[in-house]
Amino acid sequence: MRLDVLTIFPEYLAALDVSLVGKAAQSGLLDVRLHDLREWTYDRHRTVDDTPYGGGAGMVMKPEPWGEALDAVAPPDGPTQPRLIVPTPAGRPFTQALAYELAEEPWLAFACGRYEGIDARVAAYAGERMRVDEVSIGDYVLNGGEVAVLVMVEAAARLLPGVIGNPESLAEESHSGDGLLEYPVYTKPVSWRGHDVPEILLSGNHGKIAEWRHEQSVSRTAERRPDLLAAWGDVLAGKGDADA
Ligand SMILES: COc1ccc2nc(C(=O)O)sc2c1
Numbered sequence: 076m077r078l079d080v081l082t083i084f085p086e087y088l089a090a091l092d093v094s095l096v097g098k099a100a101q102s103g104l105l106d107v108r109l110h111d112l113r114e115w116t117y118d119r120h121r122t123v124d125d126t127p128y129g130g131g132a133g134m135v136m137k138p139e140p141w142g143e144a145l146d147a148v149a150p151p152d153g154p155t156q157p158r159l160i161v162p163t164p165a166g167r168p169f170t171q172a173l174a175y176e177l178a179e180e181p182w183l184a185f186a187c188g189r190y191e192g193i194d195a196r197v198a199a200y201a202g203e204r205m206r207v208d209e210v211s212i213g214d215y216v217l218n219g220g221e222v223a224v225l226v227m228v229e230a231a232a233r234l235l236p237g238v239i240g241n242p243e244s245l246a247e248e249s250h251s252g253d254g255l256l257e258y259p260v261y262t263k264p265v266s267w268r269g270h271d272v273p274e275i276l277l278s279g280n281h282g283k284i285a286e287w288r289h290e291q292s293v294s295r296t297a298e299r300r301p302d303l304l305a306a307w308g309d310v311l312a313g314k315g316d317a318d319a
Contacts (some may be wrong), residue, residue: 076090076104076105076106076110076178076180076181076182076183077105077147077181077183077237078105078106078107078183078228079106079108079110079149079157079184079185079247080107080108080109080110080143080184080187081110081141081144081184081185081186081187081294082109082110082111082187082188082220082221082224083111083112083123083187084187084189084219084221085109085110086112086289087187087221087222088109088221088224088225088227089218090225091107091225091228092132093107093239095229095232095233095239096228096229096232096233098238099235099237099238102237104232104235104238104299105218105232105235108148108298110147110148112140112141112143112144113140114144114179115139115140115141115143115147116140121303123136123137123140123189124137124190125310127191131191132191133190133225134190134196135189135191135192135194136189136192136193136276137194138193138194138196138197139182141186141193141194141197142200143158144195145184145186145197145201148184149204149205151204155181155182156178156182156206157182157183157184157205158180158182158183158184158206158207158208159183159184159186159198159201159205159207159208160177160184160185160186160210160227160278161185161186161188161198161207161208161209162185162186162187162209162210162211162212162217162220162223162224162226162227163188163209163210163211163212163220163302164211164216164217165192165209165211165219166210166211166214167206167209167210167211167229168210168211169210169211169212169213169227170250171230173208174230174234175231175234177227177230178231178234178235183203183231185220185224185227185228186220187219187220187221187223187224188219189220189222204308212226212227250303253292254303254306255292255293255296255303255304256292256295256296256299256303257295258288258289258291258292258295259291260274266276273287275287
């Protein structure tokens, strides 16, 4: 998978060079390319923003640098085009299902906004030749898209074959597999500062352990994410697909 990230803070994406994503890049599973948007500015101050039409606070990212950057990274006459992801508070929610979708893409490009956002015509222009998704990682507002890109790249890249050591662990994670939150996990020592590992986990009875873990997942989901349990209820009642 090729990943292009367009940003005015390429150093923000240095985290992509470490850990599993970094190893995936070094092994050739990922081809990560960072681009400084200011490469496509030509004034002395390398200006990327201007005041908003219609007034209002803050500044808006100018369309010209973005248009030239997108054309340089993904030439309009190129044989293929990337799927462009634009992190924005106004985007659709980023979910594990979308992470799986992105993991299937051969080429992703991410446009990191700053200030009050990117001139809306940039997404419209890109949409003339590539799929564009405006996506939010949650109901809070960041200062820019870079952190959201780190989140989305990690969530998608770890799903690529060969990136994580034990693919079986993917099936038991929160928001994967059965759509419930993950059960609590324990390791040695069996007793620690007055806290003991639940007896059932020491029993060796794999059927009972699986039952206990499922009960823990259901109770955690009911307590912390009743919305997910509602989706599960619909599935159990034959009304839909919890993965939707
Ligand atoms: C201006 O660019 C931004 C600003 C805030 C922001 N917040 C996001 C989020 O997913 O919460 S993405 C994003 C991009």
